[in-house]
Amino acid sequence: MSAQPFVVADVMTRKVVAVRPAAEFKEIVAAMERWKVSAVPVVEDGARVVGVVSEADLLLKEEFHDHRLGMVEQWRRIDATAKAGSRRARDLMTSPPVTVSPGASLPQCARLMAARGVKRLPVVDASGAIQGIVSRADLLKVFLRPDEDLAAEVRGEVVELLFPLSGDQVEVRVDAGVVTLSGPIPDSALIPVAARLARAVEGVVDVRCRLAAERSGG
Structure with a gap:
């Protein structure tokens, strides 16, 4: 009998740290610090993933803290400046989220991470409900x-x-x-x-x- 190839469900982390769309800025930072993660999915309606807030999203507030932009630069970075002035997950998150299915192969997942420039992906079922999180480190587990x-x-x-x-x-x-x-x-x-x-x-x-x-x- 042929061995079944490893898929995302075999290596993902099933314990997920997530926040609600109404989560405050400091609440998100505290969750990342406590659980030592660089990004958290934003969920609503029980478990449906609607976005992801990453450290990069949060650091925009620090980047623009004492830096006044000209009108041209504001238009060029309109999304970034909007996030810098926001304080809730719904306004800070990247949406629609980049997600992967539990049945995706590990090479497929690795290529998606590389193409989108992300370190972690929410794993969702067909309805968009979160099943876990897969990180670059998780993809390396097969080498153990x-x-x-x-x-x-x-x-x-x-x-x-x-x-x-x-x-x-x-x-x-x-x-x-x-x-x-x-x-x-x-x-x-x-x-x-x-x-x-x-x-x-x-x-x-x-x-x-x-x-x-x-x-x-x-």
């Missing part, structure tokens, strides 16, 4: 998988798949997440395929491929 688990998956999902008749001649070793494949195989064309499939296993750091085609007798 034990070496023996990685070795077993590489053997089952790569070696036995590609070399059903000669897989017992292939050695799979894993050290600190680095997979080494060695031994004779029937077809050299499968060497790059084996390396690619092994590298795709969640938690694998790198692959060293020392496979070699069997020499014909005679």
Whole structure:
């Protein structure tokens, strides 16, 4: 049976620190400080995520605290200046929020974070209700998988798949997440395929491929 790829639900933090749209500025700052987070989702109607307030949103108040802008700069940064003058979550938050579904793959989530320039994403179900929070650190959890688990998956999902008749001649070793494949195989064309499939296993750091085609007798 094929191993199921890791998804956001496997690594997300299920305990969520969130605030209401009416939350005051100092209340938001206190929540971030207490729980050591850099952003908090804003929820209403029980659990529906309507926005996110980040440290960057809050720091605008400090940035413009003693800095008077000209009319041109005010128009260029109209959203920033509006947030700098606000004190409730509904006016400070970034909306609509960038969110991810529990079933999204880890690569999909990582690409979304990179594209939007965020460190954390609310995880929401189909109705927009919050299910958890996923951070960059959460995405790295797969690299904590034990070496023996990685070795077993590489053997089952790569070696036995590609070399059903000669897989017992292939050695799979894993050290600190680095997979080494060695031994004779029937077809050299499968060497790059084996390396690619092994590298795709969640938690694998790198692959060293020392496979070699069997020499014909005679």
